[in-house]
Amino acid sequence: MNYFKQDLASLHADLVAKKISAKELTQATFDNIKATDPKIDAFLTLNEDAALKQADAIDAQGIAADQPLAGIPVALKDNLVTKDLKTTAASKILENFNPVYDATAVSKLANAQMVTVGKTNLDEFAMGGSTENSAFKTTKNAWDQTKVPGGSSGGSAAAVASGQVPVALGSDTGGSIRQPAAFNGIVGIKPTYGRVSRWGLIAFGSSLDQIGPMTRSVKDNATILSAIAGHDDHDLTSSTQAVPDFAADLNDATSVKGLRIGLPKEFLAEGVDDGVKAAILAAADTYRKLGATVDEVSLPHNKYGVAAYYIIGSSEASSNLQRFDGIRYGYRADDVKNLEDVYVKSRSEGFGEEVKRRIMLGTFSLSAGFYDAYFLKAAKVRTVIINDFKAVLKDHDFIMGPVAPTTAFGIGAEIKDPITMYMNDVLTIPVNLAGLPGLSLPAGFSNNLPVGMQLIGRPFDESTLYKAGYAFEQNTDFHLQLPTLGGQN
Amino acid sequence: MANRINREQVQHVASLAKLEFTDAELDAFTPQLDDIIGMFETLSEVDTDGVEVTSNVSDQLNVMREDVADNWGQSAALLKNAPDAARGFIKVPAIIDESEDN
Numbered sequence: 001m002n003y004f005k006q007d008l009a010s011l012h013a014d015l016v017a018k019k020i021s022a023k024e025l026t027q028a029t030f031d032n033i034k035a036t037d038p039k040i041d042a043f044l045t046l047n048e049d050a051a052l053k054q055a056d057a058i059d060a061q062g063i064a065a066d067q068p069l070a071g072i073p074v075a076l077k078d079n080l081v082t083k084d085l086k087t088t089a090a091s092k093i094l095e096n097f098n099p100v101y102d103a104t105a106v107s108k109l110a111n112a113q114m115v116t117v118g119k120t121n122l123d124e125f126a127m128g129g130s131t132e133n134s135a136f137k138t139t140k141n142a143w144d145q146t147k148v149p150g151g152s153s154g155g156s157a158a159a160v161a162s163g164q165v166p167v168a169l170g171s172d173t174g175g176s177i178r179q180p181a182a183f184n185g186i187v188g189i190k191p192t193y194g195r196v197s198r199w200g201l202i203a204f205g206s207s208l209d210q211i212g213p214m215t216r217s218v219k220d221n222a223t224i225l226s227a228i229a230g231h232d233d234h235d236l237t238s239s240t241q242a243v244p245d246f247a248a249d250l251n252d253a254t255s256v257k258g259l260r261i262g263l264p265k266e267f268l269a270e271g272v273d274d275g276v277k278a279a280i281l282a283a284a285d286t287y288r289k290l291g292a293t294v295d296e297v298s299l300p301h302n303k304y305g306v307a308a309y310y311i312i313g314s315s316e317a318s319s320n321l322q323r324f325d326g327i328r329y330g331y332r333a334d335d336v337k338n339l340e341d342v343y344v345k346s347r348s349e350g351f352g353e354e355v356k357r358r359i360m361l362g363t364f365s366l367s368a369g370f371y372d373a374y375f376l377k378a379a380k381v382r383t384v385i386i387n388d389f390k391a392v393l394k395d396h397d398f399i400m401g402p403v404a405p406t407t408a409f410g411i412g413a414e415i416k417d418p419i420t421m422y423m424n425d426v427l428t429i430p431v432n433l434a435g436l437p438g439l440s441l442p443a444g445f446s447n448n449l450p451v452g453m454q455l456i457g458r459p460f461d462e463s464t465l466y467k468a469g470y471a472f473e474q475n476t477d478f479h480l481q482l483p484t485l486g487g488q489n
Numbered sequence: 490m491a492n493r494i495n496r497e498q499v500q501h502v503a504s505l506a507k508l509e510f511t512d513a514e515l516d517a518f519t520p521q522l523d524d525i526i527g528m529f530e531t532l533s534e535v536d537t538d539g540v541e542v543t544s545n546v547s548d549q550l551n552v553m554r555e556d557v558a559d560n561w562g563q564s565a566a567l568l569k570n571a572p573d574a575a576r577g578f579i580k581v582p583a584i585i586d587e588s589e590d591n
Contacts, residue, residue, distance in 0.1 A: 100566045193546045207545045233554070237547035307529050318506060325507070327581060332572035339584045343507045356508055360522060363506040364494070365529075374529055379542035381535050386543060419524055435546030459548070 002032055002163030004482050008072060008220045011166065015063045015071045022063065022071030026055040026115050029073045033117070033164045036485060039145055041137045042159040044078050045086050046118040054115050063113075069227060070113035075159045075168040078119035079126050079202040080106055080211070085116070089202045090134035091124045093324050093331045093350030103200020104235065105169060105211045105228040112227055120155030120168060124352045125321065126176055126204045128152050129424050132415045133354045140411070142184050143449055143483040147408035150180030156214050157184040162485050167215050167224055171201055173208045174309050175403070175428025178440035181214055182403035182452020185442045185481070187221045187469070188214040190428075192460045193435030194239035195225075197232030203320040205313035206237075208432040217479060218441060218469040222246035225462060241460050253474035255467045257291030259397040266302040267401030267427055275446025276402045283443045283453050284400065286475055287468075297396065299388045304381050305430035306422055310358075311365045311378035312433070317355075318362030324350065357418065386434045393458050398465060402427055403440045403452035431456055439465040442478040450478075493526045494519065 006014075014020050030048050037043055055071060063070045076082060079089045081099035088094045102110065110116070123133035131139040131154030139154045141147035142161035149158040153170030157180035160168050170177040172190035181188030189212045196211045203209065213224035229243040263284055268277050284294045326332035326346025333345035351359070365374040392399060404424055414421045431438040436456055443453035453472070455465045473479050494502075499519050503510055510518060564577065573580040 097570055098566075100561070100563045100570075194548055207547075236552040237545065237549055239548050241548070301535060304532055304535055307532050310525065311529055311532075322507075326572065328567075328579060329570035330572070336582050338582055342582060344509050347507050348509045351508075356510075357518070357521070357525075359506050359508065360499070360502055360518070361525060364502045364522070364526070367502060367505060374526075376542060377532050377537065378529075379544060380537035380540045381532050382543040383540050384535055384537065386546075418521060419528060422525075422528075433543075433546075 003166040003216065004163045006166070007217050008068065008166060008223055011072055012068050016065055022055040022058040022115065023052065025071060026051050026073060026117070029117055029165065036162055036164055039140065039485065040142065040158050040162050040164070041139045042120055042155040042162070042164060043075070043118045044088060044090065044121050044136055044155070047085055047116050050085070051115050051117050058113055058115070067113060068223065069109065072114050072167065073117045073165050074109055074114045075118055075120050075156060075165045076106060076116055077122055077153050077156050077168070077170045079122060079171060080169060081200040081202065082106055082116065082119065085119065087119065087202070088136070089125045090122045090136055091350065091352065091355070092135045093346070095331060097329055101200065104197035104232045106200065108228050117165060120153070120159055122155055123152035124355050125202065125317070126152040126171055126173055127317070127354050127358050129175065129179055129421055130415065131155060132411065133352060135352055138411060141408045142485060144408070146410055147449065148183070148411050150183035150408060152176040153214065154180045157181055157186060157188070160184070160214050160216060161186050161483060167213060167220065169211055169228070170214050171209060171211050172432065173205045173313060174432050175425045177212045177214060178403045178428050178438055178452065178454060179425065181440040182450065183408040185450030185478070185483070186214055186216055187218055187442070187479070188212060188440045189221055189225060189462065189465070190431060190438045191225060191229065191462060192239070192437045194237050195229050195437070195460065195462070197230070197235040197238040199232055199234035205316040206320065207316060208313055218466055218473050219247050219250050222250060222466045239460070244463055246463060246466050249463060250466060250470040252467070253471050254290055256287055256471045259292045259468070260395065261287055261292050261294045262297035262392045262396035262399045263294050264297050264299045264302065264392070264399060264401055266299050271423070271426070272402060272405045273407065273446060276404070276406065276451050279444030279446060279451040280400070280402050280453060283472065286472060287400070290471055290475065294400070295396065297392045297399070299392065299430065301381065301384050301388050302430055303426065305385055305433055306426050308378040308381040308385065309425070309429040309433060310361060310422055311374050312382065314358040314362035315365050315375055316362070318359045318366065321355070321359055326350070382433045385430050389430070389434045389436060389456075398468060399456040401454050403454040404428070407446050407449035407451060427454065435459065437462045437465055439469050441469045441473065444478055445481070493523050493530070
């Protein structure tokens, strides 16, 4: 089974018509994962026994026409806690951690009777843009196994792009859904901050983190976002805004007619590859042909986003990661003489290099004598960046640009150089700082690797992004081009 | 190089963060952190006089709820994740260094 040929609606139709049972679909999914994962390394844990049992139960009950997700396989980034299913955040410090509850997004999919097939690889605690910071394995790009899949949701992206699963969930703190989606030629959304409950997402930067779906098509993505969104008493930053049926609106391939789109000149500036630039300019022409206006606009403080983010995100991380102390759960060092030793040695041995770097940067930024100059300054620059977006989105329906300055880079190429790695996020980070929705979708190829386009919208206006994404998809064929992983397709 | 943060300051920050580094790690980390902090300092180019801080972007204001105890009934499952537990308690080493004279 691979999911290159079928979207969620057609899988659902086959399940309802009993052309395939949930059990057969689940078994075929595991067979395919086992055949392809030695090349891709997308998964950290498979949930085979429980998934097959769940599929049996679904078959016994039957799948009705109003259960659009029942029996459909999903993969989950391994920083989403899953009851009785090992959850590691790709860290040695959580190597043997078995949560006692499901994240809200996970339980919503379970209630819709989706079948969790496994947990996908990531950069440790979602800190990184290549999955090379995983304590366990490096995932490979679905298009070229010498390239990184991006990150931090690299396992989820590669699993969807290689046809292992039709849907995966990721999380995005500074681009961790959108960039791997772009590098693998799939669709990913970072919803508006508060759209999806963060309950059960292992916290990294609490004012930035959002969970979102990764899929092969815009419509599938919209379907899953509607399923996981909504207010949750367990996360009081989750919004009480009504959740639209995002997919129901997607039927008009010309729906961008009359819309005003802003293309920030900073998004095509120095540092953005020519191939990426060309794809985005071509996409702008596609939108113009469909009757939209594309204006050059400016986000003058965009370039300060990376610095502000690495202060704010690392500060929040240094606070959130205090809970890993070797006492209640997770790794505890052996050779300890007293309680202080438990803390220091467990953390020093349990955390990987990038996580320690972020904890250090955050602790420094929050420490006495440096708080005003670094943390407070960054929090003010965050306001300035938000105001830039507000000014553009006042008279533009959405913003378009690249997701990342380059296509997927080589495994090992940037891992020794943190600042170069951090700069890869220059086009995605400001969206998290502002809490806006950002959609990543395939927009072409450069040197045979996918280029991703990013659409950025007003708060809680994912609908416009999906409509514009759908219109683009219907008028291009980039999303139909597939990696030739082992010649399987 | 290495003038924004020095080796001693890195060690101080590490102690605040309950981390420790070997000499070799400090040799690598100190200039790296110095470079990154240099990147942070580009923020001084942005005029933020009179600008409010943004600490969160949620559309929710303070949300109140009754303070009601909720028994999850999962203490056994929770304790399974503890590195060391006995009789319903998590075991930790002595707080005082055992090698010290008391």
